[in-house]
Amino acid sequence: MLLGLFADIHANRPAFTACLADARQRGIERVVLLGDYVGYGADPDWSVDTVRALVADGAVAVLGNHDAAIGQTRVQMNAEAEAAIEWTRGQLDSAQRKFLAELPMRHEEHSLLFVHSEATRPDAWIYVTDTAVASRSMQTVSAHVTFCGHVHKPALYSLSVTGKMTTFVPTPDIPVHLLPGRQWHAVLGSVGQPRDGNPAAAYALYDTVKHELTYCRVAYDAADAAERIRANGLPPWLADRLLVGR
Amino acid sequence: MDQATFEPGSTLDGFIIEEAIHRGGMATLFKVRRDDDPMPMVMKTPRIGEGEDPAAIVSFEMEQMLMPRLSGPHVPKFIGMQDFASHPYIVMERIAGEPLLARLPELPLPYDEAVAIAAKIAGAIADLHRQHVIHHDIKPSNIMFRPTGEAVLLDMGLACSDQLPDLMQEEFRLPFGTAPYMAPERLLGVRDEPRSDLFALGVLLYFFTTGVRPFGETETMYGMRRRLWRDPHPPRKLRPDYPPWLQEIVLRCLEIEPAWRYPTAAQLVFDLTHPAEVKLTTRSEKLKHDPLRTVLRRRFNKELTRPRAVESMAAHLASAPIVAIAIDVAEGSPALNDALRVTASRILATLPSARLACLNVLKLGRMTIDRTLDEHGHNKHVDRLVQLRHWAEPLKLEDDRLTVHVLEAVDPASAILEFAQAGRVDHILIGARRSSVLRSLLGSVSAKVASEAGCTVTIVREAQPAPPRSAPRPAVQEG
Structure with a gap:
């Protein structure tokens, strides 16, 4: 089965629309959503409705820290993220908030684990940014592949039977065979706010039969997404960074 | 997990095991066959028993990742594999x-x-590098030849690709490979340098032409590290009749600093197949290895041996293309030849590692007996070479970036195409003649080259006088 995996959509409607269309054209049979549907972007209302419709249709969706922050009174985030959360709260109705609040922290099936951040303590929202964190995350789970987001920069880690780690920055469109002999930790790039220097929206495909993971990049109308952020009075840096992918 | 026995006569996933043909430290090879499949096959299984080297597992995993992605005559064709979930094999x-x-x-x-x-x-x-893979174990036991002549590179167990995770990188703290052939930068932990393979080939060529390994057979870390500062004895010291052009090639491959070696394997092929065009430097004249002063400077100046960041393989290969330019020095119009020079200079200006091969075809008559000398008694071939050099002179290229070639052929287009294929040319520049009686009779050389070449072709035209305008051109920006 071909999975389409999407992380950190962040209320970016043009980016998520473009990624979904690209993934459907490549024949995805199941959608997996790795959290952070809202925050930063200008279309939280549309984003939550779209995710809700996908879940009703059989998609897997887990909770992200921005989604969790909507229902919390005390939030520990930087000023811009907090301003965006504050604004987002006013955009969502109670049914949309309830949907976000009830999302699971993690979901596991057929030796694949889906989680927003590091897997040992998902509610601590730890970034998987190096081999030390990735190694800890893998050693506490039995899954063959752990998929997460949160970092906004694509990376792929593996743990060998000899206990050694590898780290790798994926090449777009080149399938990587996730050998069954080792454990893998795939950090997805962000759909709605890429930070690896490439402004194109990021998502991934995973073929559960061939065990092949492909990182994909999709060009989308980032200027439109940025304009909607500015028009809604959100912090301007949230608009500017979309154009440079930082 | 069932333990596969790999006994001769047993069958595994449809493969009938015949006999073990090689038992190495890392893997065992069996001759296998499949019903209704005439292809001769080999099954490789890693040694994963108690007390075996964990490198065997990791290098086998690396082969599992790489083999299905490789194609072409220079690697064994991949047929099938099974992972560690049952009995691992390729x-x-x-x-x-x-x-x-x-x-x-x-x-x-x-x-x-x-x-x-x-x-x-x-x-x-060159073909492996084009597929984004560095071999890292070029040595005689890993090289075979097809009956058709192509070299085949075996054993991808130490290889890596910039498009895949490098499983070996963090597995071993010491460099892993075959000591006599290992490039100096490998000893510093660098695994993303394609020119490490050119160093290994330099060792092989030195060994095959002198009978002596340039860095001996030492396997101690100190013995291996010596090559970071101590250059080998020049081959001419061992064999006084050693051709200077060959010493130039060998010592360039064996440069300590990768940037001083050939930029690409394709450029090395070019020199190996055009000995007369090899640009000789002081390397070709050396009779002894570097003086102690130089060696000490290398040894104690850490800056020289510091690993450097390497660009991606694709970027590296793209930065050092071989550009061939076809010049009609005999009948071509001066304006067209100027236009070709301008186009060439634009390409060369942006790519400092590119090299330019200037071609001219000395056309032979299909029926007549050609004479080497023209009516004034000049050697036509030499004359053309002189004219090509004269054409290229304004480009002011360093000697090692420019070669000139006169091809004697009945059919110019075929000669250019053959040269491009054999010389692994990346880009052909060729002029288009204005419509003429000659072209309509003979067909266009540039059209044939453009349609049949395996590489990029740029058709260059001389500047035309602007056509008369029937109406004034609209302003670029309106409103």
Whole structure:
């Protein structure tokens, strides 16, 4: 089965629309959503409705820290993220908030684990940014592949039977065979706010039969997404960074 | 997990196991066959028992990742594999004959034979690099030849690709490979340098032409690290008749600093197949290795041996293309030849590692007997070479970036296409003649080259006078 995996959509409607269309054209049979549907972007209302419709249709969706922050009174985030959360709260109705609040922290099936951040303590929202964190995350789970987001920069880690780690920055469109002999930790790039220097929206495909993971990049109308952020009075840096992918 | 026995006569996933043909430290190879499949095959299984080297597992995993992605005549064809979930194996095409290792008792080989072998291996390396893979274990036991002549590179167990995770990188703290052939930067932990394969080929060519390994057979860390500062004895010291052009090639491959070696394997093929065009430097004249002063400076100046960041392989290969330019020095119009020079200079200005091969076709009559000398008694071939150099002079290229070639042929387009294929040319520049009676009778050379070449072709035209305008051109920006 071909999975389409999407992380950190962040209320970016043009980016998520473009990624979904690209993934459907490549024949995805199941959608997996790795959290952070809202925050930063200008279309939280549309984003939550779209995710809700996908879940009703059989998609897997887990909770992200921005989604969790909507229902919390005390939030520990930087000023811009907090301003965006504050604004987002006013955009969502109670049914949309309830949907976000009830999302699971993690979901596991057929030796694949889906989680927003590091897997040992998902509610601590730890970034998987190096081999030390990735190694800890893998050693506490039995899954063959752990998929997460949160970092906004694509990376792929593996743990060998000899206990050694590898780290790798994926090449777009080149399938990587996730050998069954080792454990893998795939950090997805962000759909709605890429930070690896490439402004194109990021998502991934995973073929559960061939065990092949492909990182994909999709060009989308980032200027439109940025304009909607500015028009809604959100912090301007949230608009500017979309154009440079930082 | 069932323990596969790999007994002769047993069957595994449809493969009938015949006999073990090689038992190495890392893997065992079995001859296998499949019903209704005439292809000779070999099954490779890693040694994963108690007390075996964990490197065997990791290098086998690396082969599992790489083999299905490789294609072409320079690697064994991949047929199938099974992972560690059951009995791990890879099945691939079995190449007939003996590996190059079998030639060791005959060393040193005659120069021309060793050079021909090295050119085939360099061609295979170029093809592997084009597929984003660095071999990292180029040595005689990993090289075979097809009956059609192509070199085949075996054993991807130490290889890596910039498009895949490098499983070996963090597995071993010490460099892993074959000591006599290992490039100096490998000893510093660098695994993303494609020119490490050119160093290994330089070792092989040195060994095959002198009978002596340039860095001995030492396997101690100190013995291996010596190559970071101590250069080998020049081949001419060992064999006084050693051709200077060959020493130039060998010592350039063996440069300590990768940037001083050939930029690409394709450029090395070019020199190996055009000895007369090899630009000789002080390397070709050396009779002893570097003085102690130089060696000490290398040894204690850490800056020289510091690993450097390497660009991606694709970017590296793209930065050092071989550009061939076809010039009609005899009948071509000066304006067209100028236009060709302008186009060439634009390309060369942006790519400092690119090299330019200037071609001219000396057309032979299909029926007549050609004379080497023209009516004034000049040698036509030499005359053309002089004219090509004269054409290229304004480009002011360093000697090692420019070569000139006169091809004698009945059909100019075929000669250019053959040259491009054999010389692994990346880009052909060719002028288009204005419509003429000659072209309508003979067909266009540039059109044939453009339609049949395996590489990029740019058709260059001389500047035309602007056509008369019937209406004033609209302003660029309106409103």
